[in-house]
Amino acid sequence: MKNEDLLDNIDNNAHEEKVITTNPLHLTEATKNLINNYLSYRVLTWLTVITLLASLGIYSFLNTMELKITNTITDNIKKDTNNLKNETYIEAARAKIKVEQAKDMAIDIIAKAKTAENRLKSFDKTINNSSDEIKKIIFENKDFLNQLSQNIMAQLSCPSPYSEAIKSFGFCIWHIPKYDKNFIEAANACRSKGARLCTLAELSAAQVSGAEWCSWGWVADRSKEDFSNSTAKIAFPMQTIRGGCGNSLLPTMTESVSKKFGANCCK
Numbered sequence: 001m002k003n004e005d006l007l008d009n010i011d012n013n014a015h016e017e018k019v020i021t022t023n024p025l026h027l028t029e030a031t032k033n034l035i036n037n038y039l040s041y042r043v044l045t046w047l048t049v050i051t052l053l054a055s056l057g058i059y060s061f062l063n064t065m066e067l068k069i070t071n072t073i074t075d076n077i078k079k080d081t082n083n084l085k086n087e088t089y090i091e092a093a094r095a096k097i098k099v100e101q102a103k104d105m106a107i108d109i110i111a112k113a114k115t116a117e118n119r120l121k122s123f124d125k126t127i128n129n130s131s132d133e134i135k136k137i138i139f140e141n142k143d144f145l146n147q148l149s150q151n152i153m154a155q156l157s158c159p160s161p162y163s164e165a166i167k168s169f170g171f172c173i174w175h176i177p178k179y180d181k182n183f184i185e186a187a188n189a190c191r192s193k194g195a196r197l198c199t200l201a202e203l204s205a206a207q208v209s210g211a212e213w214c215s216w217g218w219v220a221d222r223s224k225e226d227f228s229n230s231t232a233k234i235a236f237p238m239q240t241i242r243g244g245c246g247n248s249l250l251p252t253m254t255e256s257v258s259k260k261f262g263a264n265c266c267k
Helices: 003-019 024-140 142-156 165-169 183-191 200-208
Strands: 173-181 231-235 252-256 261-266
Touching (some): 024 142
């Protein structure tokens, strides 16, 4: 029912209530209907108004909350942006410091390199000058140096046929086997080849390296108890103990220097 019709109905019923006075019960029912209809209209109107107001309030509340949330998010974004900017500035500052330090190190390295280059040039100049002096000395003493070189090579080399001794034992050592030399004669025999009598230590070193000859020979060692130097030692190296060649790998005896044996020579 429309509002206009409801109002017309109320007016008609009110008029009917005035006219029909002969039936009080009927007027009472009509009045009740009018009251009920009027109250229904008012309640509906107020409910509509209340609903509208409530809707407006909720909309306003939602708008307010949306605004607050938007402002909060905006503030947080600004704070994060500022923090990011600050961190970026800090990292940039650190990177700048590192770059400056690297520049300083590079400058220092370049300076040291230049110093080293200057020293090297000075050293080269000194070497060149020294080289000229050395060449001059060599030219002036050519004959003496040649003779010295020959003497050194003679000292370092083993005489024939003992040239393989250096490869075999690590130094020049050989044995003269004939029993026809006393101590002095054995020493002279070695000296004639640019050598000397070996020591027991040298003979032992040769034995360790594989030397072996079953033949007595004089060595340079003398008896400490013989103050008259009338005795000396004879010895020879062996790799295995066998009959007729002593009872050790380096048989050694003390004999009178006048007796005849071979010679152990070292160079």
